[in-house]
Amino acid sequence: MISGIYLIQPKFPPSFWGMDYCRDLSGFKANFPPLNLMTLAALTPEDIKVTICDEHVELAKLIIPDEVVGISGYLVQKDRVFELAKLYKNQGKVVVIGGPIASLMPDECRKYADVLFEGESEYTWPQFINDLRINRSQQSYCEHGWVALKDIPLPRLDLVNMDNYAQGIVQTSRGCPYNCEFCDIAVMFGRKVRIKPLARIMDEIKLWYQTGVQSIFFADDNFAGNRNHARELLSELVKLNQSIAEPIIFHAQISVDVTNDEAFLGLMQAANFQAVFVGIETPRKTSLLETNKVQNLKVDLVQAIKTFQRYGMFVFAGMIVGFDNDDESVFAEIFDFVQNSNILLPMIGLLQALPKTPLFERLNQSGRIKQEFQPSNNHTVSSNIIPLKISYEQLCRNYIDLCNRLYSYEAFSKRLIGSLQQVFEYKLNVQRTSLRSILAGVRVIRYYLLTCDWQRRNFFIKTIYNTMQIKWQAIMLVIWYLGIYKHVSSFVNNDLTLARAFINQETVHLS
Numbered sequence: 001m002i003s004g005i006y007l008i009q010p011k012f013p014p015s016f017w018g019m020d021y022c023r024d025l026s027g028f029k030a031n032f033p034p035l036n037l038m039t040l041a042a043l044t045p046e047d048i049k050v051t052i053c054d055e056h057v058e059l060a061k062l063i064i065p066d067e068v069v070g071i072s073g074y075l076v077q078k079d080r081v082f083e084l085a086k087l088y089k090n091q092g093k094v095v096v097i098g099g100p101i102a103s104l105m106p107d108e109c110r111k112y113a114d115v116l117f118e119g120e121s122e123y124t125w126p127q128f129i130n131d132l133r134i135n136r137s138q139q140s141y142c143e144h145g146w147v148a149l150k151d152i153p154l155p156r157l158d159l160v161n162m163d164n165y166a167q168g169i170v171q172t173s174r175g176c177p178y179n180c181e182f183c184d185i186a187v188m189f190g191r192k193v194r195i196k197p198l199a200r201i202m203d204e205i206k207l208w209y210q211t212g213v214q215s216i217f218f219a220d221d222n223f224a225g226n227r228n229h230a231r232e233l234l235s236e237l238v239k240l241n242q243s244i245a246e247p248i249i250f251h252a253q254i255s256v257d258v259t260n261d262e263a264f265l266g267l268m269q270a271a272n273f274q275a276v277f278v279g280i281e282t283p284r285k286t287s288l289l290e291t292n293k294v295q296n297l298k299v300d301l302v303q304a305i306k307t308f309q310r311y312g313m314f315v316f317a318g319m320i321v322g323f324d325n326d327d328e329s330v331f332a333e334i335f336d337f338v339q340n341s342n343i344l345l346p347m348i349g350l351l352q353a354l355p356k357t358p359l360f361e362r363l364n365q366s367g368r369i370k371q372e373f374q375p376s377n378n379h380t381v382s383s384n385i386i387p388l389k390i391s392y393e394q395l396c397r398n399y400i401d402l403c404n405r406l407y408s409y410e411a412f413s414k415r416l417i418g419s420l421q422q423v424f425e426y427k428l429n430v431q432r433t434s435l436r437s438i439l440a441g442v443r444v445i446r447y448y449l450l451t452c453d454w455q456r457r458n459f460f461i462k463t464i465y466n467t468m469q470i471k472w473q474a475i476m477l478v479i480w481y482l483g484i485y486k487h488v489s490s491f492v493n494n495d496l497t498l499a500r501a502f503i504n505q506e507t508v509h510l511s
Contacts, residue, residue, distance in 0.1 A: 016345075028164060030057060033162070033165050038157065051064075067093065089112065096117065123151075150196065154203065157207060167251070168211065178222070178295055231264060255278065262311075280346075281293055287323035305317075322385060334348075350382065
């Protein structure tokens, strides 16, 4: 008889994405709650107690009463996933491992799991629960087809404390029509974009709104993967925000070629989208062609980013160094591109060849995968690829130097003010003012002004002054982004700079 299941999201290692260094300012412990675990909980019968542990909020408990432990993770969480699996397996718990790590490296995960979930789990999880009840659970559950998103239940929002999170999170589709060589999305979710019914999406958004969240992040790998469906959804979001007193702010991941459709961007603006994350990867066309990122070749990338900004959206961008066509000159090229386009937050990483991707297959066949590679504690300064036109050590050192340049006070302030200048129309009601947001703003101001670091203080004063000159209505939003800047600059100055000490040792080990 099973009475309880303990679902864990392991803590991520430090990165650009985590916002670890600004939680003391924002008052939030994480960006958004674990949607995957809340969905599994909704698929679990009511007579079984489900507890969700997000290690960004609180580390997993060493001793638990639950008979089953479910751990879902990405490749970068590997060390923590396996550490937790061993801990609970030694206690006699039934240890279940799922998520991308189980789908991309199942053989290694099987060493630590009693039960392994490969692929999507909305159909196989209920099967596992039924098997478990009669003591006949299998060692592996593999979804060979694709889940219809209409079958996904509303997530169990009641199992998390939303006071810990900055945003709600909704997924409207799965799959991506593109086939970028390095990406694992097509491998895990397919190239056909599967969509969730509009009515179902709106029910989910309203559920989040009832919890009091101010903003919602769309977790689709490409929000505009099915343009017609996304356009219909945007129209519904416009209606929703017109019907409520305090409009919801939206953020999404989206492909940059959507800027060819300005009517679509107009709908995004009307729906109150404040920022987008786009996969730029690189401004170097030969590298885009090499990695089959053909959609980025259809637009002028600088102008595309400025188009987003004209429609009121700040731009975050994923960028990569280490392609076969990258030599030492690419780092200056990327810096100039980011500064000229005013990308507010460029999230830059070293190219990784993920298992089962076309990139991994190609490089493995040519002997350019470091078979003995193990991710370092700082995964952003590690790669399992032998570079073609630059040494591994040069790649790492130039990467760290690029990040330091991009997140200097001067460079970031230029991009922030430049983004404001590009914004076509700033909406006064994009951010609800609450006691919590006011206190967060006060903490940001104190961090920058009550310091002996005169450069930090001058950077803040100059940025606020320029904001007041350009768009005084944006002052609270700018203060929020200055809080985020504390994280990215601290990550670069602490973690990436500290990583220099490991580069030579890792180079010798992996060469």
